[in-house]
Amino acid sequence: MWVKTIVVLPYLPTTDDLLEWELSDVAKSTGDLKNSYHVFDDEIDYILEFIESGRPRNKRRHSKLTKIHHRLEGVNCPICLVDFRETQKEIRYDWDLRSVEHIISLDFGGVTNEANSILICRSCNIAFSDMIRGLLPIRVTIHGDGRIGGKKKKGDSKRKRIRTPKQISSMPNDWKERIYKQYLFQRIVVHSVPLVKRDLPDLWNDFWENKLKQIEVSNRMMIKNNPDYIPTEPDFSRLDIL
Numbered sequence: 001m002w003v004k005t006i007v008v009l010p011y012l013p014t015t016d017d018l019l020e021w022e023l024s025d026v027a028k029s030t031g032d033l034k035n036s037y038h039v040f041d042d043e044i045d046y047i048l049e050f051i052e053s054g055r056p057r058n059k060r061r062h063s064k065l066t067k068i069h070h071r072l073e074g075v076n077c078p079i080c081l082v083d084f085r086e087t088q089k090e091i092r093y094d095w096d097l098r099s100v101e102h103i104i105s106l107d108f109g110g111v112t113n114e115a116n117s118i119l120i121c122r123s124c125n126i127a128f129s130d131m132i133r134g135l136l137p138i139r140v141t142i143h144g145d146g147r148i149g150g151k152k153k154k155g156d157s158k159r160k161r162i163r164t165p166k167q168i169s170s171m172p173n174d175w176k177e178r179i180y181k182q183y184l185f186q187r188i189v190v191h192s193v194p195l196v197k198r199d200l201p202d203l204w205n206d207f208w209e210n211k212l213k214q215i216e217v218s219n220r221m222m223i224k225n226n227p228d229y230i231p232t233e234p235d236f237s238r239l240d241i242l
């Protein structure tokens with residue numbers, strides 16, 4: 001039987017969309033958010049359905065990611081505006097490193113391709129992941145021989161990491177709303193900081209807490225490797241964070 005896998009690609013907001021959002025009333029409820037930002041409905045439905053199905057996520061494809069990294073253009077982070085630090089293949093942890101973000105994350109059913117990729121700095125990227133981490137239960141490994149968890153067997157091509165139906169059914173009642181807001185936040189913040197500050201202020205604060213923490217962690221990791229390391233001094237004065 002031919003089973004077609006439907007993959008939804010992220011909608012690309014136009015300048016008209018942005019204008020419309022700016023002119024809309026302040027969102028006071030999830031209903032208001034859904035009204036204003038309805039262009040993302042298909043993606044959100046797809047994501048919620050994907051999570052609920054318990055299907056395994058798409059594999060992280062490193063070589064493809066590297067190609068996309070080279071192809072995408074951008075000199076600063078669309079969120080925090082820092083100039084990207086470029087690297088020559090070596091592994092680094094700088095907070096201002098140029099990094100590729102999956103717009104629909106792999107954990108939300110996204111795929112690694114150019115249409116689903118965007119450049120943001122490393123600390124903004126990790127801040128997103130940190131915000132999501134608490135929202136969903138950790139996947140468990142199901143081995144080819146049926147075992148759950150425990151040691152990996154070499155060459156086990158049937159091994160997969162999934163959320164079990166039991167894990168999914170015991171998620172908190174508001175999980176869909178929380179995933180919705182998180183996804184919406186990530187979609188909007190790369191286009192307009194004023195809009196997320198206005199419509200998703202709690203998530204904006206949460207993002208900054210995580211982001212600042214991540215800058216410290218990154219600096220510490222780099223200084224551990226090289227005591228002479230001089231990190232980029234964070235300057236978010238153009239952003240009007242609070």
Ligand SMILES: [Zn+2]
Nearest residue numbers: 077080121124
């Ligand atoms: Zn950034």
